[in-house]
Amino acid sequence: MKDIKCIIIGRTNVGKTLFAINFSNYLGCKKINLESIYFDNSRTNKTFTRKEAILQLTDKEPHKTRCLNKFQVTIPVGKKKRQIAIVDSTGIIDNIHPEPDIRKAISQTLSIIKESKIVLHIIDVSAMLNKKTISSLGEVDYHIASFCQMKTGYAILANKIDILGSEVGLKKLRSEFPGNYILPISALHKRGFKEVKNFVVRNAQL
Ligand SMILES: Nc1nc2c(ncn2[C@@H]2O[C@H](COP(=O)(O)OP(=O)(O)O)[C@@H](O)[C@H]2O)c(=O)[nH]1
Numbered sequence: 001m002k003d004i005k006c007i008i009i010g011r012t013n014v015g016k017t018l019f020a021i022n023f024s025n026y027l028g029c030k031k032i033n034l035e036s037i038y039f040d041n042s043r044t045n046k047t048f049t050r051k052e053a054i055l056q057l058t059d060k061e062p063h064k065t066r067c068l069n070k071f072q073v074t075i076p077v078g079k080k081k082r083q084i085a086i087v088d089s090t091g092i093i094d095n096i097h098p099e100p101d102i103r104k105a106i107s108q109t110l111s112i113i114k115e116s117k118i119v120l121h122i123i124d125v126s127a128m129l130n131k132k133t134i135s136s137l138g139e140v141d142y143h144i145a146s147f148c149q150m151k152t153g154y155a156i157l158a159n160k161i162d163i164l165g166s167e168v169g170l171k172k173l174r175s176e177f178p179g180n181y182i183l184p185i186s187a188l189h190k191r192g193f194k195e196v197k198n199f200v201v202r203n204a205q206l
C-alpha cells in the first residue's frame, strides 16, 4: 500500500522543521530516519537522534531547509497501522528568490502540495503583528489557503503560541482565515500535538 503523504508547508522560519522533528518524535519515532529528496531527484538517507536533528536541521536564519525531508512514521488508523510520510519542505516566500537553488527547492515544495492528502500549513502567530519579521504572515499564505480550500486534509497550524503576545496574533489569524480549520500549537513545547495527530488520523482514514 502506498504511503500517505502529509506535507508541511509555510513561509521560511515559521517552525516547519522543528515541528516535523518533534511531531515524529511525539508519534513514537525515537530515531529519525530521514530521506532527503533534492530538486534533481537525488536522494540521501541519514539517521538522527531528536537532538541531533534539531541542531543540524533547524536554524534562526531563513532557508535552512532546501529539499524535501521525508520523516517516515507509523500511526494507528482504525484497527490497522499505516505508514505516513511527514514531508518537511523549503519555505515559500512572497517574491522570487535571487538564488536559483532556493527557487528550485521552492518549486519542489509547490509541486508536492497537489499530491499530498494532508497539508499542514504553518503560520507563526507570534510574528503576526510584526510585518518586518521574516516569518510574519505574507501574501503567499493567502494563496496557499485558497489553493488548498478544496482539500479536506488541509489545516493551518498556528505556531509559537508559547511566545508572549501570540494570542493576539492567533485572534488576528482566525479573523483573516475564517473558513479554515486552525489548530494552535507550539512546535518547541509539543503543545497542540494531540489535536494535530487526531486531524492526521481522521484524514488518513478518508
Ligand atoms: N519559541 C518558539 N520558537 C520556535 C517554535 N517553532 C520554531 N521555533 C524557532 O524558530 C526558528 C525557525 O525554526 P525552523 O524549524 O528552522 O523553521 P522553518 O524554516 O519553518 O523550517 C528556530 O530558531 C526555532 O527554534 C515554537 O513553537 N516556539
Ligand SMILES: [Mg+2]
Pocket (backbone or CB within 6 Å): 016, 017, 018, 057, 058, 064, 065, 089, 091
Ligand atoms: Mg526548515
